[in-house]
Amino acid sequence: MRNISDIIEQYLKHILHESEEKVVEIQRNDLADQFNCVPSQINYVISTRFTLEKGYLVQSKRGGGGYIRIQKVMFPSNSSLQNHIFQTIGQQIDQSAAEGLIYQLEDTGMINTSEANLFRAAIARDVLTLKLPLRDEIRAKILKAMLISLISK
Structure with a gap:
């Protein structure tokens, strides 16, 4: 059975997908009431599952008429993908x-699940058993090489 965080995430992704502008504005308390949870649960889902690295821009306005706006960041076209990667x-x-x-590439369909899993395995910290910052430098080189090879086919 899925937990409440998964359900809230799927709900938000669904309404984002249905939105023509790929933007959704929600009120945290209303959403918490809808899912019978505390408002901090909504904060947790948004802060952990709707990050810029995962392809989302989140803005919030506090106060009486406050809202949280989640926007799906569109991934660049294939012609500018190599630039974006670098x-x-x-x-x-x-x-x-x-x-x-990797999540963003998989989510947009640019790589499939098997490719995403291969990427994750290749760049994992328990595989790259080097000291920082060398580990992050090697990870960058491996990731770039794999992505460029994949999109050049």
């Missing part, structure tokens, strides 16, 4: 940011 990865990348990029 800018995102840079000379080094930590595991969290690398996994976020």
Whole structure:
């Protein structure tokens, strides 16, 4: 059985998908009432599952008419994908940011689940048993090489 965080995440992704602008505005308390949970549960889901690394921009406005706006960031077209990869990865990348990029590529259908799992295995910190910052530099080189090879086919 799925937990409440998974259910809230799927609900938000569904309404984002249905939105023409790929934007949704919610009121935290209303959503908490809808799912019979505390408002901090909504905060947790948004802060952990709707991050920039995963392809989402989150803005919030506090106060009486406050809201949380979640926007799906559109991934660049294939022609600018290589540039985006080099800018995102840079000379080094930590595991969290690398996994976020892999998630974004998988979520947009640019890579399939098997490819995503292969990427995750290749860049995992327990595989790259090197000291920082060398580990993040090697991870960046491996990730760039794999992605460029994949999108060049």
